Amino acid sequence: MATLSYSEALLRRPGPLAAEKVVNLSRTSGFRDIGDQLEREGVVDNAWAFVAGVMLRQARQDLKAGEYLFPRGASLNDVIGIIVTGKSVLHQITVPEGLTSEQTVARLLENDVLTGPIREIPREGSLLPETYRFNRGITREQIVQRMAADQRRVVAEIWAKRAPNLPLHSPEDLVTLASIVEKETGKPAERARVAAVFLNRLSRRMKLQSDPTIIYGLVGGKGALGRPIYRSDIERPTAYNTYVIDGLPPGPIANPGRAALEAAANPADTRDLYFVADGTGGHAFAETLEEHNRNVARWREIERQQNGQAAPPAAAPAPTQRPTLPPRSRN
Template identity: 40%
Template sequence: MWRSIASNALTLFIVLLVALAGLLAWGRQEFNGPGPLTEAICVKVEKGASLSEVSRTLEAQGAVSDARIFRIGADYSGKGQGLKFGSYLVPEGASMVQVLDVLTAGGASTCGREVNYRIGVAKAEIVLRELDPATNRYVEVVKFDPAAEAAPQPYVDATLAGDLRWQVTLAEGVTSWMVVESLKRADFLEGAVDAVPPEGSLAPDGYEVEKGGARAALLTAMQDKQTRILADLWASRVEGLPYDTPEEALIMASIVEKETGIAAERKQVASVFINRLRAGMRLQTDPTVIYGVTKGEGVLGRGLRQSELRRATPWNTYVIQGLPPTPIANPGRLSIEAALNPDVTEYLFFVADGSGGHAFAKTLAEHNENVARWRAIEAQQGTEGGGVQGQ
């Protein structure tokens, strides 16, 4: 009898072991195999959420087939306590282990909403965007100018809900005054700015920020980046440039930046001004005259008057010889590179050509022909104004 009982118990034990092994194999397959998602989705991990709460959320959104298996697998892998607050893109067919990796990798959120404060030459705009998981592209929700209008309700609601990424983007050619004035209107930043940074000292780029971050700290980061860029490019400059310091190169870069928005032209434009400096000619560039009028505090908004072209200011390159005393804007990396590694040309003049670019000339006669063509285009378009360099 005891033998029979022992035999039955052993058999039951073996059956239980086999069942347990099968269950573990099934659970392992569920954890590592393809997931149920038929399209990518955004999954939000709430601040302070437990593994159990996140597991149930994932199951409810169809990202995992079984919350218990996900929770057990996360604990077994040692990653169960490493969930990161934020919104994350979970791709189509992601396995549980892949979902866990996404939610514990850290770094910036890869899904959800972002606010980008774009500071441009003429105005600054706050743009709220949301990622469309199906296309993995951001879709604009709302855009507004904080200097001209109140924050729209979708933006207010998004900032109250939290879980936003914040970025400040500086356009090439914006002035330091414009940057400071725009940052003062950034309601997601804090702290005073004691002084406007020197013109040209801020690097145009995108900067990740935290809500409640200090404005002064962001300006310091912009200055540090521009210092690194200038030092790097100065070290690899070509020989024989008509300026002796990085500061003078930055002045030239700012002029190049304001004269053309076409990247492919920057080195040609730089060559014109460098050739003029070497020949002892005045630079005669309108953007410097405009800076002498506005001091970088806003946009002129009209054509230059003849009296302004004749008026003596430290920045009027129709009057002064050589470079002005300071940059006239914050140049980007490509313009700094153009000032330090210009094309080798014989050009001394350029004028707008009607296509958005410029026509370059070696002689005044060629330049006058290009100017005549440009004036004819202006007449056809019913416009009148700048675009001429080296008159």
């Protein structure tokens, strides 16, 4: 009885760690090897004490491989308990909204905790941007599969709760429109109104005239044009250029997030047909071309002042009927 009490006291005595520490325990390690590693890492004073503690707790078959965080002063009892529970350290990777699938794959490949290759670039718009948590050893392909499964689930949920009478014929149309909304504005409060502009134009059979679709038509999944959009770009026919084609492009131009999908499915109740940058990072919206022209003139004056240019000697020609976008959408 005295021996048992002494053993329990040893198990509960504070260990040598002066600060918390993460240790990765291999799947191929036996419990004696684990003890040796924990001693080398300074988690326990003595490997044999760990082995004896495991035997005393009859936990030999319950030890699990993984990456574990051991707190400062963790006792043998604490250390064994952490390994038995199998609650490994969780890492995370954040994939921002609006990246193309090619850009998303590049981000996953940059992460040195994930393992393995990615077989192929997923279909555009098929991944849900989000923060994903994972244990060390998870493959990049598994993260891609999780992103795709989450996207299918979220799109199905949002499509089922969409507003009535939208000029969208399928969940695929929803994702395509949401991808355009995602690239048009970074302001959460504007998403539903930007979506309304494009849905109103679709209903009126007006061309969408969205700058990000020009860029995607030129560079595809690379995402960035690297220069301003030229007049020749606006007039250049591509399958995605909504200055040239009617209706939606043939597919998404990025991976939209949940908020953009919800905005496309439940747009603001407005008759707006135009928008232009307002100089604050947001947009000025308009129902008529006349009102839009005034907003464009104000934006041009803001640009002129920002660039330190003198006022033009005469009024500029009327702008085209496109929903002019902020500079960030042009590169």
